[in-house]
Amino acid sequence: MFGVPVEVEPGILRLTLPLPTGPRHVHSYLVRGDDGWTLVDTGLGLPETPWAEIAAGLDAPVTRVFVTHMHPDHVGGAEAAAAATGAPVLQGQLDYAQCERVWGSDDWPRRIADWFLLHGVPEPVVEELIESGHVSADFVRFAWNPHPVRQGDEVDGWRVVATPGHADGHLCLLRDGVLIAGDHILAPITPAIGLYPESRPDPLGDYLDSLRLVEELAPRVAYGGHGAPVTDPAARAREIAAHHERRLDEVEAALDGVPRSGFELSHAVFGRELPPAQRRFAVAETLSHLERLVVLERAIRHEDDRRVTYTAP
Numbered sequence: 001m002f003g004v005p006v007e008v009e010p011g012i013l014r015l016t017l018p019l020p021t022g023p024r025h026v027h028s029y030l031v032r033g034d035d036g037w038t039l040v041d042t043g044l045g046l047p048e049t050p051w052a053e054i055a056a057g058l059d060a061p062v063t064r065v066f067v068t069h070m071h072p073d074h075v076g077g078a079e080a081a082a083a084a085t086g087a088p089v090l091q092g093q094l095d096y097a098q099c100e101r102v103w104g105s106d107d108w109p110r111r112i113a114d115w116f117l118l119h120g121v122p123e124p125v126v127e128e129l130i131e132s133g134h135v136s137a138d139f140v141r142f143a144w145n146p147h148p149v150r151q152g153d154e155v156d157g158w159r160v161v162a163t164p165g166h167a168d169g170h171l172c173l174l175r176d177g178v179l180i181a182g183d184h185i186l187a188p189i190t191p192a193i194g195l196y197p198e199s200r201p202d203p204l205g206d207y208l209d210s211l212r213l214v215e216e217l218a219p220r221v222a223y224g225g226h227g228a229p230v231t232d233p234a235a236r237a238r239e240i241a242a243h244h245e246r247r248l249d250e251v252e253a254a255l256d257g258v259p260r261s262g263f264e265l266s267h268a269v270f271g272r273e274l275p276p277a278q279r280r281f282a283v284a285e286t287l288s289h290l291e292r293l294v295v296l297e298r299a300i301r302h303e304d305d306r307r308v309t310y311t312a313p
Protein backbone atom coordinates (compact mmCIF):
# COMPACT_ATOMS: atom_id res chain seq x y z
CA MET A 1 0.00 0.00 0.00
CA PHE A 2 1.36 3.43 -0.92
CA GLY A 3 2.08 6.03 1.74
CA VAL A 4 1.47 3.89 4.84
CA PRO A 5 4.51 2.74 6.86
CA VAL A 6 4.66 -1.04 7.35
CA GLU A 7 6.84 -2.65 10.03
CA VAL A 8 9.36 -5.04 8.44
CA GLU A 9 11.03 -5.79 11.77
CA PRO A 10 11.04 -4.07 15.16
CA GLY A 11 12.24 -0.49 14.76
CA ILE A 12 12.23 -0.57 10.95
CA LEU A 13 9.28 0.66 8.92
CA ARG A 14 9.03 0.50 5.15
CA LEU A 15 7.22 3.32 3.41
CA THR A 16 6.38 2.57 -0.23
CA LEU A 17 5.70 5.49 -2.57
CA PRO A 18 4.47 5.44 -6.18
CA LEU A 19 6.57 6.17 -9.28
CA PRO A 20 5.05 7.13 -12.62
CA THR A 21 7.61 5.00 -14.52
CA GLY A 22 10.15 2.19 -14.12
CA PRO A 23 9.51 -0.19 -11.26
CA ARG A 24 6.42 1.92 -10.38
CA HIS A 25 7.30 2.04 -6.68
CA VAL A 26 10.14 3.06 -4.43
CA HIS A 27 10.72 2.22 -0.77
CA SER A 28 11.73 4.72 1.86
CA TYR A 29 12.51 3.48 5.39
CA LEU A 30 11.97 4.82 8.86
CA VAL A 31 14.54 3.49 11.31
CA ARG A 32 14.17 3.96 15.05
CA GLY A 33 17.11 5.34 16.98
CA ASP A 34 17.69 6.77 20.42
CA ASP A 35 16.18 10.14 19.65
CA GLY A 36 13.40 9.36 17.18
CA TRP A 37 13.01 8.14 13.61
CA THR A 38 15.43 8.60 10.75
CA LEU A 39 13.71 8.75 7.37
CA VAL A 40 15.91 7.14 4.72
CA ASP A 41 15.10 8.39 1.20
CA THR A 42 12.11 10.40 0.15
CA GLY A 43 10.58 9.14 -3.11
CA LEU A 44 10.26 11.19 -6.24
CA GLY A 45 8.69 14.32 -4.80
CA LEU A 46 5.15 13.81 -6.07
CA PRO A 47 3.14 16.68 -4.56
CA GLU A 48 0.53 14.42 -2.95
CA THR A 49 2.97 12.56 -0.65
CA PRO A 50 1.38 12.94 2.83
CA TRP A 51 4.54 13.62 4.85
CA ALA A 52 2.74 15.39 7.71
CA GLU A 53 0.27 12.51 8.14
CA ILE A 54 3.04 9.93 7.94
CA ALA A 55 5.02 11.77 10.65
CA ALA A 56 1.92 12.24 12.80
CA GLY A 57 1.29 8.47 12.76
CA LEU A 58 4.66 7.68 14.37
CA ASP A 59 5.29 7.22 18.12
CA ALA A 60 8.26 9.60 18.06
CA PRO A 61 9.40 12.52 15.92
CA VAL A 62 11.32 12.21 12.66
CA THR A 63 14.66 13.64 13.77
CA ARG A 64 16.53 13.50 10.46
CA VAL A 65 16.18 12.69 6.78
CA PHE A 66 19.01 10.66 5.25
CA VAL A 67 19.49 10.53 1.47
CA THR A 68 21.30 7.44 0.06
CA HIS A 69 21.83 8.97 -3.39
CA MET A 70 20.77 11.75 -5.72
CA HIS A 71 18.58 9.80 -8.14
CA PRO A 72 15.15 11.36 -8.58
CA ASP A 73 13.19 8.61 -6.81
CA HIS A 74 15.34 8.93 -3.66
CA VAL A 75 16.13 12.63 -3.30
CA GLY A 76 13.08 14.12 -5.03
CA GLY A 77 10.92 14.43 -1.91
CA ALA A 78 13.68 15.64 0.43
CA GLU A 79 12.60 19.27 0.58
CA ALA A 80 8.96 18.38 1.29
CA ALA A 81 9.84 15.71 3.88
CA ALA A 82 12.15 18.13 5.69
CA ALA A 83 9.55 20.91 5.61
CA ALA A 84 6.79 18.67 6.98
CA THR A 85 8.90 17.18 9.79
CA GLY A 86 11.25 20.07 10.59
CA ALA A 87 14.09 17.55 10.41
CA PRO A 88 17.53 18.29 8.90
CA VAL A 89 18.58 16.48 5.72
CA LEU A 90 21.82 14.46 5.69
CA GLN A 91 23.51 13.70 2.37
CA GLY A 92 26.99 12.73 1.18
CA GLN A 93 29.14 15.62 -0.04
CA LEU A 94 29.99 14.23 -3.49
CA ASP A 95 26.40 13.07 -3.91
CA TYR A 96 25.07 16.51 -3.08
CA ALA A 97 27.51 18.19 -5.47
CA GLN A 98 26.21 15.96 -8.28
CA CYS A 99 22.63 16.48 -7.14
CA GLU A 100 23.03 20.23 -7.47
CA ARG A 101 24.72 19.95 -10.87
CA VAL A 102 21.96 17.73 -12.27
CA TRP A 103 18.74 18.97 -10.63
CA GLY A 104 19.75 22.46 -9.60
CA SER A 105 21.18 23.84 -12.86
CA ASP A 106 19.56 24.94 -16.11
CA ASP A 107 22.29 23.74 -18.43
CA TRP A 108 22.26 20.05 -17.45
CA PRO A 109 19.99 18.99 -20.35
CA ARG A 110 22.43 20.64 -22.79
CA ARG A 111 25.47 19.04 -21.15
CA ILE A 112 24.01 15.56 -21.17
CA ALA A 113 22.82 16.05 -24.78
CA ASP A 114 26.38 16.97 -25.85
CA TRP A 115 27.68 13.96 -24.02
CA PHE A 116 25.25 11.58 -25.77
CA LEU A 117 26.30 13.09 -29.12
CA LEU A 118 29.94 12.44 -28.19
CA HIS A 119 28.99 8.79 -27.67
CA GLY A 120 27.39 8.44 -31.07
CA VAL A 121 23.73 8.95 -30.27
CA PRO A 122 22.08 10.52 -33.37
CA GLU A 123 20.63 14.01 -32.85
CA PRO A 124 16.90 13.04 -33.08
CA VAL A 125 17.44 10.17 -30.63
CA VAL A 126 19.25 12.55 -28.24
CA GLU A 127 16.17 14.78 -28.24
CA GLU A 128 14.01 11.74 -27.34
CA LEU A 129 16.39 10.71 -24.56
CA ILE A 130 16.42 14.21 -23.05
CA GLU A 131 12.65 14.40 -23.32
CA SER A 132 12.25 11.08 -21.47
CA GLY A 133 14.34 12.46 -18.58
CA HIS A 134 11.79 15.22 -17.93
CA VAL A 135 9.23 12.71 -16.61
CA SER A 136 11.15 12.53 -13.33
CA ALA A 137 13.01 15.83 -13.35
CA ASP A 138 9.83 17.88 -13.07
CA PHE A 139 9.07 16.40 -9.64
CA VAL A 140 12.51 16.56 -8.03
CA ARG A 141 12.65 18.94 -5.07
CA PHE A 142 15.91 18.12 -3.30
CA ALA A 143 16.94 19.92 -0.10
CA TRP A 144 19.51 22.70 -0.54
CA ASN A 145 22.63 22.69 1.64
CA PRO A 146 22.10 19.45 3.54
CA HIS A 147 24.24 18.44 6.50
CA PRO A 148 27.19 16.51 4.97
CA VAL A 149 27.80 12.90 6.03
CA ARG A 150 30.57 10.55 5.02
CA GLN A 151 31.82 6.96 5.24
CA GLY A 152 32.28 5.89 8.88
CA ASP A 153 30.00 8.53 10.42
CA GLU A 154 27.52 7.41 13.08
CA VAL A 155 23.92 8.44 12.52
CA ASP A 156 21.86 7.71 15.61
CA GLY A 157 23.55 4.33 16.11
CA TRP A 158 23.76 3.51 12.39
CA ARG A 159 27.11 3.44 10.56
CA VAL A 160 27.39 5.22 7.23
CA VAL A 161 28.92 2.91 4.60
CA ALA A 162 30.09 4.28 1.24
CA THR A 163 28.99 2.07 -1.65
CA PRO A 164 29.85 3.89 -4.89
CA GLY A 165 28.68 2.38 -8.17
CA HIS A 166 24.95 2.83 -8.79
CA ALA A 167 25.67 6.46 -7.97
CA ASP A 168 29.18 7.84 -7.34
CA GLY A 169 28.34 9.05 -3.85
CA HIS A 170 25.95 6.26 -2.84
CA LEU A 171 25.73 5.64 0.92
CA CYS A 172 24.10 2.84 2.95
CA LEU A 173 23.35 2.56 6.67
CA LEU A 174 24.39 -0.48 8.70
CA ARG A 175 23.50 -1.57 12.23
CA ASP A 176 23.23 -4.99 13.89
CA GLY A 177 23.38 -6.86 10.60
CA VAL A 178 20.73 -4.71 8.92
CA LEU A 179 21.76 -2.84 5.78
CA ILE A 180 19.50 -0.03 4.61
CA ALA A 181 20.76 -0.42 1.10
CA GLY A 182 19.34 2.34 -1.12
CA ASP A 183 19.79 0.96 -4.64
CA HIS A 184 23.11 -0.76 -3.93
CA ILE A 185 21.68 -4.26 -3.50
CA LEU A 186 18.24 -5.08 -4.90
CA ALA A 187 16.19 -8.17 -5.69
CA PRO A 188 14.83 -9.33 -8.03
CA ILE A 189 15.91 -6.38 -10.20
CA THR A 190 19.58 -5.57 -10.74
CA PRO A 191 20.68 -2.00 -9.99
CA ALA A 192 21.59 -0.01 -13.11
CA ILE A 193 25.29 0.89 -13.32
CA GLY A 194 25.75 3.68 -15.85
CA LEU A 195 28.47 6.05 -16.95
CA TYR A 196 27.30 9.67 -17.01
CA PRO A 197 28.97 13.00 -17.74
CA GLU A 198 31.15 14.36 -14.93
CA SER A 199 30.94 11.06 -13.06
CA ARG A 200 33.75 8.91 -11.73
CA PRO A 201 35.67 7.24 -14.58
CA ASP A 202 34.94 3.57 -13.79
CA PRO A 203 31.58 3.24 -12.03
CA LEU A 204 31.36 -0.50 -12.68
CA GLY A 205 34.78 -1.02 -11.09
CA ASP A 206 33.56 1.01 -8.10
CA TYR A 207 30.38 -1.02 -7.97
CA LEU A 208 32.11 -4.42 -8.06
CA ASP A 209 34.31 -3.24 -5.15
CA SER A 210 31.18 -2.14 -3.27
CA LEU A 211 29.62 -5.57 -3.88
CA ARG A 212 32.72 -7.20 -2.38
CA LEU A 213 32.31 -4.91 0.62
CA VAL A 214 28.81 -6.31 1.16
CA GLU A 215 30.26 -9.82 1.02
CA GLU A 216 32.76 -8.85 3.73
CA LEU A 217 30.19 -7.10 5.91
CA ALA A 218 27.80 -10.03 5.38
CA PRO A 219 24.69 -8.34 6.78
CA ARG A 220 21.75 -10.52 7.79
CA VAL A 221 19.32 -8.63 5.60
CA ALA A 222 19.34 -5.72 3.16
CA TYR A 223 16.36 -3.44 2.68
CA GLY A 224 16.61 -1.81 -0.73
CA GLY A 225 14.85 0.98 -2.55
CA HIS A 226 12.87 -1.34 -4.80
CA GLY A 227 11.55 -4.90 -4.68
CA ALA A 228 11.84 -7.40 -1.84
CA PRO A 229 14.13 -7.53 1.21
CA VAL A 230 17.36 -9.39 0.44
CA THR A 231 17.74 -12.15 3.01
CA ASP A 232 21.27 -13.19 2.03
CA PRO A 233 22.95 -9.98 0.86
CA ALA A 234 26.40 -11.59 0.42
CA ALA A 235 24.95 -14.25 -1.92
CA ARG A 236 22.97 -11.60 -3.81
CA ALA A 237 26.15 -9.51 -4.15
CA ARG A 238 27.90 -12.50 -5.77
CA GLU A 239 24.93 -13.07 -8.10
CA ILE A 240 24.92 -9.45 -9.24
CA ALA A 241 28.71 -9.51 -9.75
CA ALA A 242 28.33 -12.63 -11.93
CA HIS A 243 25.65 -10.83 -13.98
CA HIS A 244 28.10 -8.02 -14.71
CA GLU A 245 30.89 -10.48 -15.59
CA ARG A 246 28.58 -12.01 -18.21
CA ARG A 247 27.66 -8.58 -19.52
CA LEU A 248 31.34 -7.63 -19.74
CA ASP A 249 31.84 -10.73 -21.92
CA GLU A 250 28.89 -9.73 -24.13
CA VAL A 251 30.17 -6.20 -24.61
CA GLU A 252 33.68 -7.50 -25.31
CA ALA A 253 32.28 -9.93 -27.90
CA ALA A 254 30.66 -7.00 -29.76
CA LEU A 255 34.06 -5.31 -30.23
CA ASP A 256 36.34 -5.78 -33.23
CA GLY A 257 38.81 -3.66 -35.20
CA VAL A 258 36.16 -1.16 -36.33
CA PRO A 259 35.76 1.85 -34.02
CA ARG A 260 32.22 1.75 -32.63
CA SER A 261 30.38 4.17 -30.40
CA GLY A 262 28.69 3.36 -27.10
CA PHE A 263 25.36 3.93 -28.83
CA GLU A 264 26.14 1.43 -31.59
CA LEU A 265 27.46 -1.13 -29.12
CA SER A 266 24.35 -0.73 -26.94
CA HIS A 267 22.39 -2.21 -29.87
CA ALA A 268 24.55 -5.32 -29.82
CA VAL A 269 23.95 -5.81 -26.08
CA PHE A 270 20.42 -4.52 -25.48
CA GLY A 271 18.83 -4.78 -28.96
CA ARG A 272 17.71 -2.08 -31.38
CA GLU A 273 14.13 -1.63 -30.31
CA LEU A 274 13.94 0.16 -26.98
CA PRO A 275 11.74 3.01 -25.77
CA PRO A 276 13.74 6.21 -25.08
CA ALA A 277 13.94 5.85 -21.28
CA GLN A 278 15.37 2.35 -21.62
CA ARG A 279 17.72 3.39 -24.43
CA ARG A 280 19.11 6.04 -22.12
CA PHE A 281 19.95 3.39 -19.51
CA ALA A 282 21.21 0.99 -22.19
CA VAL A 283 23.74 3.53 -23.51
CA ALA A 284 24.92 4.51 -20.01
CA GLU A 285 25.16 0.85 -18.95
CA THR A 286 27.04 -0.18 -22.12
CA LEU A 287 29.49 2.68 -21.51
CA SER A 288 30.13 1.67 -17.89
CA HIS A 289 31.00 -1.82 -19.12
CA LEU A 290 33.19 -0.45 -21.93
CA GLU A 291 35.12 1.71 -19.48
CA ARG A 292 35.63 -1.29 -17.21
CA LEU A 293 36.92 -3.27 -20.21
CA VAL A 294 39.34 -0.41 -21.00
CA VAL A 295 40.70 -0.59 -17.42
CA LEU A 296 41.06 -4.37 -17.81
CA GLU A 297 42.83 -3.85 -21.18
CA ARG A 298 40.11 -5.81 -22.93
CA ALA A 299 39.06 -2.75 -24.97
CA ILE A 300 40.66 0.43 -26.32
CA ARG A 301 39.01 3.86 -26.20
CA HIS A 302 39.62 6.32 -29.05
CA GLU A 303 38.57 9.91 -28.65
CA ASP A 304 38.75 13.32 -30.22
CA ASP A 305 36.54 16.28 -29.35
CA ARG A 306 33.73 15.05 -31.59
CA ARG A 307 33.45 11.32 -30.96
CA VAL A 308 34.38 8.55 -28.50
CA THR A 309 34.67 5.03 -29.91
CA TYR A 310 35.94 1.65 -28.79
CA THR A 311 37.73 -1.24 -30.46
CA ALA A 312 39.09 -4.61 -29.44
CA PRO A 313 42.76 -4.37 -28.33
Ligand SMILES: [Zn+2]
Binding pocket: 026, 071, 073, 074, 183, 225, 226
Ligand atom coordinates in the same frame (compact mmCIF):
# COMPACT_ATOMS: atom_id res chain seq x y z
ZN1 LIG B 1 15.88 3.95 -7.04
